């Protein structure tokens with residue numbers, strides 16, 4: 044075991060590229076996942092029969108099968124129907140569609156948690172529907188959905204390792220390839236693990252910053268947001284969200 | 286009893302508010318109705334919730350609405366500020382027919398304040414910010430002006446020191462007074478209160494009713510759905526009794542508390558008064 048080698052791996056271009064690929068897959072999949080989730084949530088809100096039927100089938104498919112299966116299916120099976128994507132696109136597509144199925148539920152519960160009376164109160168003040176959405180509903184919904192979306196963010200980072208199965212050169216695949224060339228598994232995987240930890244830590248810090256910026260009481264003394272340590276270890280019992 | 290006998294009740298209402306009578310313009314205004322509700326109908330599916338309801342409210346007047354649960358009082362208020370579309374009839378505000386103004390409804394609502402049983406303060410905003418939100422975003426007031434307005438109104442509802450408190454840090458009575466201040470911030474021509482004290486502990490009811498009674502005494506046109514008969518006696522010019530979607534009775538406060546109450550209203554009063 045050689046710490047020098049771990050360090051060499053950490054600063055090597057191939058690991059750096061792997062980490063960037065992991066980050067890219069995560070960010071892209073999250074972005075399209077949230078978008079997909081938002082569309083689904085809004086369709087569900089409209090209560091259109093046809094729309095809800097489509098959504099139901101979608102949720103059934105993507106929640107009822109493993110993500111790994113979805114990735115392989117899109118990359119390996121769709122081409123036989125003439126639909127061909129690159130490995131990267133297949134990976135992002137599968138992860139986004141899968142994420143959307145869960146994100147929809149989170150977003151919908153956020154919107155629903157803002158009670159109808161709040162919208163009525165906004166309307167009664169003479170606001171337009173759009174103003175009520177922007178000034179009353181979304182700020183309250185955002186506070187409710189941010190913690191679960193943060194969890195999804197970190198979940199997605201870890202999920203992205205699965206796309207190594209379609210040979211996208213992300214962190215885990217890179218580490219595995221490097222290790223299998225010289226059998227220095229410990230060093231290669233330690234380097235990869237450190238990258239994962241660094242990325243999740245950055246995500247948690249970001250999440251914390253976003254939560255603080257949405258906390259209306261942040262300017263006041265005595266208000267308390269979880270420290271990084273509590274966040275990392277999950278030891279903070281999350282304050283109930285109204 | 287619908288449109289015709291009602292308007293006679295309106296005409297015979299004695300002016301009770303001294304200061305509303307001091308200036309001739311106020312007196313002039315008081316002679317014509319601010320709101321005229323004419324025979325409105327409203328159904329939810331098969332159930333007819335409002336049946337040919339008519340009511341005139343004149344500027345400066347305070348009308349108290351009573352009636353059993355489910356009689357349509359909330360629906361009546363919601364129709365009045367166009368939160369619910371009516372199926373038939375007309376609503377005039379300052380002489381203008383607003384009944385079918387669906388896409389300009391928000392312009393009408395700016396002029397009509399509403400207070401709810403469940404307060405409905407915005408939980409992500411402090412008391413002052415709750416009051417400032419609509420003036421800034423709807424009326425275009427600057428943050429500074431809006432803050433001054435909030436400070437003034439919090440003083441008016443007697444909680445000047447709670448500007449920075451968040452809704453969950455206030456008692457029910459304080460929350461409802463912030464809600465009243467929030468509605469007043471739009472400088473409405475009229476206030477609608479839907480059971481504003483029903484969700485309050487007894488010891489807090491008084492502080493809210495006092496604020497409302499002050500506003501009425503200052504000439505704020507109001508419709509108040511409440512079963513607080515003490516408030517009705519103190520502040521109301523007229524009492525309206527609703528039952529199963531109909532306005533059964535609309536009597537002046539004097540007539541009502543003088544004992545000339547119809548049979549159905551009396552039965553209801555007996556129920557709530559003991």
Ligand SMILES: Nc1ncnc2c1ncn2[C@@H]1O[C@H](COP(=O)(O)OP(=O)(O)OP(=O)(O)O)[C@@H](O)[C@H]1O
Pocket residue numbers: 329334352353354355356357358359360361
């Ligand atoms: N949005 C709605 N959809 C369907 N039915 C409704 C709706 N709103 C009210 N109703 C029905 O209309 C009737 C009148 O309701 P409303 O809330 O106006 O009565 P209320 O006099 O305010 O009663 P309460 O004293 O309990 O508040 C009730 O039977 C109620 O169930």
Ligand SMILES: [Mg+2]
Pocket residue numbers: 358359360479480
């Ligand atoms: Mg009601």
